[in-house]
Amino acid sequence: MTSSQAGRPAALADVARAVSGGLADAGVPSPEHDAVALLAHASGLTPSQIRTAAARGDAAPPSDVLAALDAALARRLEREPLQHITGRAPFRTLDLEVGPGVFVPRPETELIAGEAIDAIRRLGAGRAADLCAGSGAIALSLASETDAHVWAVELDRLAVPYLERNRGALPADVAARVTIVQGDARTRLRELDGTFDVIAANPPYIPGDMRPKEPEVERFDPQIALYGLGPDGLEVPRGIVDAAARLLRSGGFFVMEHGAPQAAQVRDILAATGAFADIASHQDLAGWDRYVTATRL
Structure with a gap:
């Protein structure tokens, strides 16, 4: 979900939009909120830090963070509670x-x-x-x-x-x-x-x-x-x-x-x-x- 056939996303904001869109398509409530929370969890940052970095135009996270994000996203798409994923x-x-x-x-x-x-x-x-x-x-x-x-x-x-x-x-x-x-x-x-x-x-x-x-x-x-x-x-x-x-x-x-x-x-x-x-x-x-x-x- 965070990577596509077109290649690795260039910006953090692109990653957030892709995750939010996937959650929305699956009918998950509050997709934008959950996307930021999953990104924060995978990155070891706070949601406010993710929002600031995305607004600043920061680059997409490294591949290990994207892999962790994909794993967390897969669980959320199965409707596992966000709180269970982040703990x-x-x-x-x-x-x-x-x-x-x-x-x-x-x-x-x-x-x-x-x-x-x-x-x-x-x-x-x-x-x-x-x-x-x-x-x-x-x-x-x-x-x-x-x-x-x-x-x-x-x-x-x-x-x-x-x-x-x-x-x-x-x-x-x-x-x-x-x-x-x-x-x-x-x-x-x-x-x-x-x-x-x-x-x-x-x-x-x-x-x-x-x-x-x-x-x-x-x-x-x-x-x-x-x-x-x-x-x-x-x-x-x-x-x-x-x-x-x-x-x-x-x-x-x-x-x-x-x-x-x-x-x-x-x-x-x-x-x-x-x-x-x-x-x-x-x-x-x-x-x-x-x-x-x-x-x-």
């Missing part, structure tokens, strides 16, 4: 390690982290938990952007090593405030019942009879991180709500992500516990109902 996923202020076996954090989940961070600051909170922590996106953001001690609970044994390595990449004083617990977030931390100030969660919530439209999600995200069990996909979220009711102190804050069509059901689940007030749905940047917040009575 990295940006999330708020963090650069997380991700790959096969762990859920790739989504931009909309930054809103959930932001709500939890705001609550920690507002409450002067000292103790928070991320239930269904995955790569650690929410938990490590809470620890990095506040002074809270954060518990990160994750069931999947394939995901926990990513969580541990991402914690290890933090400054030592921040990493020391993150406790990782491997197990079912619905039942763990019972020894700390009633002591948490903030609980955040992005649990699996897709119903079992639905299939994600994006090949990157359906074929590469771990199913344990996607499907919430039960006919409505809300069996796991119900358990998370019950866990939050158990773990939070009075006045504590809860935020949980859910699917856009599930907003009313999730509010009803919270109301049915009798444990929460101020139950409210909130929208993502696209205007879809994406998460719920509530206060522990």
Whole structure:
């Protein structure tokens, strides 16, 4: 893709256009963004450096970089997630390690982290938990952007090593405030019942009879991180709500992500516990109902 029968491309911009065009032809979303990211990955540079070099008219990379780019491009054309190819996923202020076996954090989940961070600051909170922590996106953001001690609970044994390595990449004083617990977030931390100030969660919530439209999600995200069990996909979220009711102190804050069509059901689940007030749905940047917040009575 980066070379043609006419010969080796002369300029970096030509390479970027060829890669972007190939991705677009294959139906890959954001082809220009992905082309720059793949070039950066193959070159050992940052995307901003690639964009600057292309605008400056720099020559095409050497043949070894083009070969690495071709290999990465072939994987992306098979719809392997960009983050699996680069091994990295940006999330708020963090650069997380991700790959096969762990859920790739989504931009909309930054809103959930932001709500939890705001609550920690507002409450002067000292103790928070991320239930269904995955790569650690929410938990490590809470620890990095506040002074809270954060518990990160994750069931999947394939995901926990990513969580541990991402914690290890933090400054030592921040990493020391993150406790990782491997197990079912619905039942763990019972020894700390009633002591948490903030609980955040992005649990699996897709119903079992639905299939994600994006090949990157359906074929590469771990199913344990996607499907919430039960006919409505809300069996796991119900358990998370019950866990939050158990773990939070009075006045504590809860935020949980859910699917856009599930907003009313999730509010009803919270109301049915009798444990929460101020139950409210909130929208993502696209205007879809994406998460719920509530206060522990």
